Amino acid sequence: MKPSLHLESEDCRAVSDVLGRVGDKWTVLVVGYLSEGPMRFTELRRRIGGISQKMLTTTLRGLERDGFVTRTVFPSIPPRVDYALTPLGEELRIPVNALGEWARHNITRIYEARQRFDQNVL
Amino acid sequence: MKPSLHLESEDCRAVSDVLGRVGDKWTVLVVGYLSEGPMRFTELRRRIGGISQKMLTTTLRGLERDGFVTRTVFPSIPPRVDYALTPLGEELRIPVNALGEWARHNITRIYEARQRFDQNVL
């Protein structure tokens, strides 16, 4: 997500920036699983289920770039790479989890609203 | 964003669902402005600045479908349509604002991490 909020304040850019990362397709799931502890690439992929290795790589690189995740390479054969949350990544989980809790508590209300809406439109 | 999390729990689907909506390009801004009170289509568009009418329509329809926003049509000429947050929409703002606050407080840390990362890679 590119913000492109020409007229918005720096703060809004920051918020959109973080929401753009958090709101993408896989980031929250990856962070969620990594919060259980460091994990290797393939294990992460297996646990998530349904993510292509390309998207997992892309997501992890983005998280690493933004300082939410560390990437540790063990120079062995076969190679081994561990991913882990940084302190910043752990902190991020607090507000994200709050949003997640809210979602869990209210998801039925949302689904009910959808059902009502779809019945009136279709 | 379509979850497609075959192996995930319902909870994870719910979280991704909500984050998918919240994380899209305009939703947070629209909800933010509507939290100041009901607003007409064009005023909303002018205040946001940079959003096409198509995307504003799409965003509002999505929010309406999920029960976050109400759409009130005044049968006058020219027509007038007011948008307003529902109680569910107001509630959503709480965790979203928390995430926004976190973003504001930590955005420099993220930008610094990016700079370090880009220097090591490029």
Place this chain on the structure above:
DNA sequence: CAGGATCCGGTTAGATACTG
């Protein structure tokens, strides 16, 4: 005024094949 319809370029994500 509030949108619906259409077209189009750019981005994204998945599948596949290949590599140190």
Place this chain on the structure above:
DNA sequence: CAGTATCTAACCGGATCCTG
């Protein structure tokens, strides 16, 4: 094992034109 490279289909968002 942990990726990179490439191709392609789908989607997204913007611009433009049109209407009750």
